[in-house]
Structures are given as C-alpha cells and as structure tokens.
Amino acid sequence: MGTGALRLCHVALICADLGANEDFYCRVLGLNVVWRPDPDNVYLSNGQDNLALHQGSVTAGGTLDHIGFAVDSAADVDAWYQRLQAAQVVIATPPKTHRDGSRSLYCRDPGGTLVQLIYLPAIG
Numbered sequence: 001m002g003t004g005a006l007r008l009c010h011v012a013l014i015c016a017d018l019g020a021n022e023d024f025y026c027r028v029l030g031l032n033v034v035w036r037p038d039p040d041n042v043y044l045s046n047g048q049d050n051l052a053l054h055q056g057s058v059t060a061g062g063t064l065d066h067i068g069f070a071v072d073s074a075a076d077v078d079a080w081y082q083r084l085q086a087a088q089v090v091i092a093t094p095p096k097t098h099r100d101g102s103r104s105l106y107c108r109d110p111g112g113t114l115v116q117l118i119y120l121p122a123i124g
Contacts, residue, residue: 010043010050011067013113018042018055020110025051028087029069029115058111066106066114074103074119081105 015021022042025031031044031051040055049069071077077095084091084107092106092114104118 010052011064012052012054013064013067013109013111014056014058015053015111016056016058017110018053021053024089024109025053028084028089064113066116068116068118071117071119074101077103077105077117077119080117 013021018040022033022044025044026033031046033042034045034050035043037043042053044051044053051067071080074097081091081095084105090108092108093104095103095105097103101121102119104116106114106116109115
C-alpha cells in the first residue's frame with residue numbers, strides 16, 4: 001500500500017425518494033448524472049466530487065452527520081442561501097461566519113440529510 005494522501009472518493013446515501021433527491025442534487029446544487037446502472041441507483045458528480053444515491057428504506061440511527069460542499073468565497077455562501085430559499089429548500093442553519101473565517105450554511109435534502117455549503121479560507 002502506498003503512503004500518498006487519501007482523498008474522499010464518494011458519499012453514498014440511501015434515499016426513500018430517489019427522484020426527489022436526484023432533482024435536489026442536480027437541479028438545485030448543480031451536480032450531473034454520470035451513471036445510472038438501473039432504476040434504483042444513480043451516480044452524480046460535479047467533476048471533482050462524487051455522490052451515489054441508492055433507492056431503499058431509510059432507517060433511523062444512521063451514522064451520517066452531513067455532506068459538505070465547498071464554495072469559492074464567503075459571498076458564495078450567501079448567494080447559495082438565496083438560491084436555496086428560492087427553490088424552497090429547508091434551511092437548517094442560515095449563513096454564519098465562524099472563528100476561523102470560514103462561512104457556512106446547512107440545509108436539508110428531500111430525504112432529510114443535512115447538507116453543508118462552506119467557504120474554507122485555507123482552500124478557497
């Protein structure tokens with residue numbers, strides 16, 4: 001096994017309503033479908049990050065806290081806030097600037113998964 005840095009390959013979500021989640025991640029957040037092997041599975045990407053959506057029964061007690069998407073600037077967080085409100089997305093936490101200079105907001109996808117949009121000055 002090599003000693004190079006690891007990077008996140010993908011996040012996979014079980015979705016009670018696959019169509020609603022696909023619509024949210026594609027139409028609202030701008031990801032694209034890269035592979036649909038069958039009616040119960042769809043794989044999305046923005047060219048760098050990957051998200052797998054799988055139709056299934058959602059059970060309580062999952063271990064996923066949230067999915068984070070980085071944006072280019074603090075102002076972008078506010079622009080996304082406006083876009084999400086216009087799309088009638090549930091906002092869990094409005095934009096907030098943190099002690100380290102990062103700025104983020106949290107919303108919910110149609111299945112209830114917490115989604116963070118964050119500007120990180122160290123990588124922005």
